[in-house]
Amino acid sequence: MDVLSSVLRELRLESASYRRLELRAPWRLRFDGGLRGVHVLVRGACSITLDEGPPRLLEAGDLVVLPRAGAHQMSSVGDERGPATSALDLARRTTGSELQAGGGGAGTTVLCGAFFLGDEGHPAIAGLPRFIHVPAQGGQSPPWLAGLTGALAAETVDGGPGSDVVMARLSDALVTRALRYHVEEGGDRGWLxxxxxxxxxxxxxxxxxxxxxxxxxxxxxxxxxxxxxxxxxxxxxxxxxxxxxxxxxxxxxxxxxxxxxxxxxxxxxxxxxxxxxxxxxxxxxxxxxxxxxxxxxxxxxxxxxxxxxxxxxx
Known part of the structure; x- marks a missing residue:
């Protein structure tokens, strides 16, 4: 077994269900940390900001994974300092898998999920990156990402019995491939x-x-x-x-x-x-x-x- 597979088995990766966010400018969502987030930009464009760092532009087809569960914010482009809504509060007051927020401007669609690690004390966690960005090329995701996100998007909206299990396994594959991408790019210090x-x-x-x-x-x-x-x-x-x-x-x-x-x-x-x-x-x-x-x-x-x-x- 390769090291990435071995360590992920030891970490006991588990994913949560996904939500589909339909957002219209102006909008700004705050993710307060504590959850290891996954964001897939299905349509449109937006900004993501970690802590007090500069905004980063995301475009359709991009994948973002936050393995260290860091606080971050997402917004319509140009609205990085506007009024912020808690993503958790939005989820709590919305039933179903589709959440809506924002005004009447340009539309953006984001698939958002989270994953957990069963062994929070494992030494490999200290070597996880804070931020992984898998960019699209010309508005098109890499083939592996397009297949996984397409299946996730369909399951999020039209899922039936066993949907949570299907989404969890798809998400596990998505996170694993993102970590592999980070390995291939030769990222930050640590086991990756x-x-x-x-x-x-x-x-x-x-x-x-x-x-x-x-x-x-x-x-x-x-x-x-x-x-x-x-x-x-x-x-x-x-x-x-x-x-x-x-x-x-x-x-x-x-x-x-x-x-x-x-x-x-x-x-x-x-x-x-x-x-x-x-x-x-x-x-x-x-x-x-x-x-x-x-x-x-x-x-x-x-x-x-x-x-x-x-x-x-x-």
Missing amino acids: RGLHDPWVARALTALHEDLAAPWTVASLAVTSGLSRSAFAARFADTMGQSPMQYLTHCRMRRAMTLLRTERMTLASVAARIGYGSEAALSAAFVRYTGVPPGTYRRSLPAIETDVPQAQSSH
Whole structure:
């Protein structure tokens, strides 16, 4: 399995249902953060602004994904500082999958959804980009995007029984392809950028394929095809952490998943993730979480929650 697929399985990507926004200028919507948003511009043009940054123009066929759940605003072009309506409030007072807002000017249609990550503590989250923009070319989306958004648009408006499941799976594919696009573009520091670097990617692939192997910086360097010092420096610059820090984080998140989902002894968990004994696992687990593995497992009924089912404001 490739690293992107492996990490997304570990993150447990889950998508929420979509809304179709029919907007007429002037309009301005505020997304207050907390949801990892997806926006597909079906028709027209608009601006999107993150935090206090400059407005970015979006055109028909564009896809935007906000993996870090950052607050942002969208508006008709030229109305970036006009009165803002909360997208969540608009969704709450509108029944059905189609939302309308704005005045009587030029029309814009946006498909908006959200996705959640089941493992919010996974080290890969820190490496997700704040903003992914997949632009259309001449008003036409890339073929992969056109197919997915066409199916999403149809399901949003005309969906029947099982529609939420269909939209969720389509959205999962949409988000995954957007992340792949970001990898291919060689984006910001983090594991996605690491997949674009052939030397770091070799080490990441080997590491995720066998977390239990007795990895060292030296053995990962051999796998990557670089000297130990060159590999360590390249990995840290690309990933924002050392190889051993990344390995420890991945092993601890896997241990937490196994303790939560599998009826395994601590010795079996230790062997599965590369620790020679329960004592070695316990020591590392306490350093990472602050509690022993047994205490963590016993506390799970009180602290474990499902992926949130919040109403999408998108």
